[in-house]
Amino acid sequence: RKEVEQDPGPFNVPEGATVAFNCTYSNSASQSFFWYRQDCRKEPKLLMSVYSSGNEDGRFTAQLNRASQYISLLIRDSKLSDSATYLCVVRSGYALNFGKGTSLLVTP
């Protein structure tokens, strides 16, 4: 079983929509949590860290539920430029464990 599981999608949403992604992780001792974004044929880039108290960065809100080992990302007012693959990432020790990503396509 992979350590980080995500729904691969694709999620096709119209501009302006709200979309939510979820992921689950298996290692209860994991220490840090992130969402990375990867554009087509590009490298992954850090989108935001995820904290237990929940955190927001503009249109993006991330939540962590340690008890359920569940992480979420909410994107409000979707833009065309949000089209990408969103990778759920969990750190255990020095290693980052990446989910396989959820693909988002925002359409006009």
Added chain:
Amino acid sequence: DAGVIQSPRHEVTEMGQEVTLRCKPISGHNSLFWYRQTMMRGLELLIYFNNNVPIDDSGMPEDRFSAKMPNASFSTLKIQPSEPRDSAVYFCASSPGTWGETQYFGPGTRLLVL
């Protein structure tokens, strides 16, 4: 500020040939990671260096793969001999800390082994 630099960006080779991928981490970063990304398996950690020393190479698929970091500004990943199943995108990432909190990825090398 230059990010992580990788070369070549694309490599097409024939089965059995030696392939060498190169990485220059961000100056001042003391952790370096090599990853491989495929559609089937996603991003997989191959090897982790801290202060130029290999700490964990458990992700290296087999003896055909080797990695070195002779100094703080350069690392190589070598595949010898290459096989078609090695076709993937290989990313190098660096991090300022020991624990890889925030990793900065290079643009990747797209490898195709025919």
